[in-house]
Amino acid sequence: MNRRFITPLALLAVLSLVVTGLYLVPAAAQDDMTQLRPEALAPLTRPAALFKHDEHNEKAKLDDCIICHHSGANGVITPDESSEGTDCAECHSVAGGKNQTPLRRAYHRQCIDCHKEKGSGPTYCSGCHDKRRP
CATH class of the missing domain: 3.90.10.10 (Cytochrome C3)
Known part of the structure; x- marks a missing residue:
């Protein structure tokens, strides 16, 4: 794969994980x-x-x-x-x-x-x- 394509894709994957983590932390705190x-x-x-x-x-x-x-x-x-x-x-x-x-x-x-x-x-x-x- 092209390096130009991997960097934005990796950035998008990391951003998705961060957003998902921010969503799940308050849900777990309410248990x-x-x-x-x-x-x-x-x-x-x-x-x-x-x-x-x-x-x-x-x-x-x-x-x-x-x-x-x-x-x-x-x-x-x-x-x-x-x-x-x-x-x-x-x-x-x-x-x-x-x-x-x-x-x-x-x-x-x-x-x-x-x-x-x-x-x-x-x-x-x-x-x-x-x-x-x-």
């Missing part, structure tokens, strides 16, 4: 990202909260799942049982009920109350629900 978007709360007035579970727990020095994934019935939390792996909406209905915290309030209280108690983390709407994000 740990969870959208807290229960369908029960639709229609949403703000974007879903994005939550990096492992990064959050490492930064907050949380190693006991029960701290966030509580369990219990009739408004009484069972301190030694975890609800890990169970959607909040399975126990909290949208409207709530007798001895039951409504779903939206349960989400907000779980996060905001802990942030206030620890003096760290967002305690206002746009801290978790960023309208600039789709």
Whole structure:
């Protein structure tokens, strides 16, 4: 092959790899990202909260799942049982009920109350629900 032809072709191949790499890095970084978007709360007035579970727990020095994934019935939390792996909406209905915290309030209280108690983390709407994000 002609050297004039190989150089632009090689440049195009390298450029393609760089562009592909730039596209894949953010996608891989979102593997740990969870959208807290229960369908029960639709229609949403703000974007879903994005939550990096492992990064959050490492930064907050949380190693006991029960701290966030509580369990219990009739408004009484069972301190030694975890609800890990169970959607909040399975126990909290949208409207709530007798001895039951409504779903939206349960989400907000779980996060905001802990942030206030620890003096760290967002305690206002746009801290978790960023309208600039789709």
